[in-house]
Amino acid sequence: MALLVDGVLYERYQETPREHSKIILPMIDELLKEAGVNRQQLDGVAFGRGPGSFVGLRIGAGVAQGIAFALDLPVAPVSTLAAIAQRCYRETGAEQVLAAIDARMQEVYWGMYCLNRDKIMTLQHEEMVCAPEKVMTPKTDDWVGAGSGWSTYAETLEQQVSDRLRKNNGFLLPTAYDIAIIGQALFDQNLEVPAEQAVPVYLRDKVAEKPKRTLHTH
């Protein structure tokens, strides 16, 4: 959870598997109190739109929708892969980041990010979900790997990117701070969306098999 007030950061962070839902609103309350801001003074809501855990994404999207609609605020949907890349830049100065999130089922969510003039990590090509041995690799040198995919599939991904990789930064979670930074940039560029469009981007869209048609001749 992060609150940006004219560039000043207020942040709360808690790693709580399956507990987001319990603490998310109380945390927002506390954070606003600490910053001395009341909810009517908010100008926008940025949220991690995915990819990631489906259930977690929907809680985040639902909360963003509810707050934004109640307070008539615009929403900035921020990629969790971009947030990882942004954090990697913020913490290590890396300007070219290969963000990978462990997507389970022997796959990763994958995106290639470069720093733009406004110091915001920007997607090159497109985000994808695929096996770690099938990720799209960069054609230039000096890339840094970051995200849970880089710890689960360290060997495979390092092999894939091979000498284009400067460093595997390994496990790095997206933070609300970086989501707020990218969100701010989206607002500055008028790339916000209305509350009802605050929906997750799952990347993995094939989640059920249609049964083969059985003829009911009995």
Added chain:
Amino acid sequence: MRVLGIESSCDETGIAVYDGDFGLRAHCIYSQANMHSEYGGVVPELASRDHVRKILPLIQQTLCEANIDKKSLDGVAFTAGPGLVGALMVGASVARSFAWGLGIPALGVNHLEGHLLAPMLEKESPDFPFLCLLVSGGHTQIVLVKEIGRYSLLGESIDDAVGEAFDKTAQLLGLGYPGGPALAHIAERGDPERYRFPRPMLNREGFDFSFSGLKTSVITAYKKLPDEQVEQEKSHIARGFEEAVVETLVTKTQRALEIAQVNRLVVAGGVAANNRLRAAMIRMADESGVKVFFPRLEFCSDNGAMIALAGCLRLTAGQSENLEIRASARWPLMSLQPPA
């Protein structure tokens, strides 16, 4: 008190505004049934994905139809269980956060309580106490309702819910999913005497039900048919099945009314929309000197109106909850308490 209700426990997104003084102001339902029918059943992940897309546009539409500004709402009620937990969490997240943004209370409502209070959305509404037969795709229960939050379970299905039996039988007869209403439709043309299926547990004491044996008898009868007779016999089988279900439900309910000594009956839940069941219940009630209440057809299946109503009653009574966003797949009716 004016309450927004949000229902997202399964494959319907339901939104409504209920006003404690003026009754139901508006309601909207979006059904995902078409999407799931291709899979032969509700796919939980797809249901959740659809709820998160539809819920806010539907809230906006409902407020617009009610001609109500969101700032004039006094509370938000959402289904917190039982149901598909992923789908429930979508409603819970939006509801709690929306209420937080407006600075009004939000309350998680039990879906089954919503169903059994649904007849109170009508002009002619039952007083407490009453007996409720709750018949849906997930539940078959006979409940004595003393007041809101004070329920006694008299009987329930020990296996399939009655709505499930309807849908499974319909699937067997090639009527697609969810085929309950389609089954009732072809049963109209069927001969009620042609097939006599067992009336499960009718000769046993108590008020429990069992429908899986009935389903097996239907399968057996169906499989015995020569190919060329299948089409013409389908409607008779459907009718025989429906007759067995209706007689079982009516007989057990009648006994429960006698034991509980109440003269008001509510029949609620998706199967309460079945015409033959409604007609048979009205006949039985007339003979027994009992007044029977049904929700209107659209409030038999899942809807936001019943959630808004139940939430309004509890919020008005002063019930409140903290900011935790919670929902549970299981939440027995009997664990409920009256509003504190």
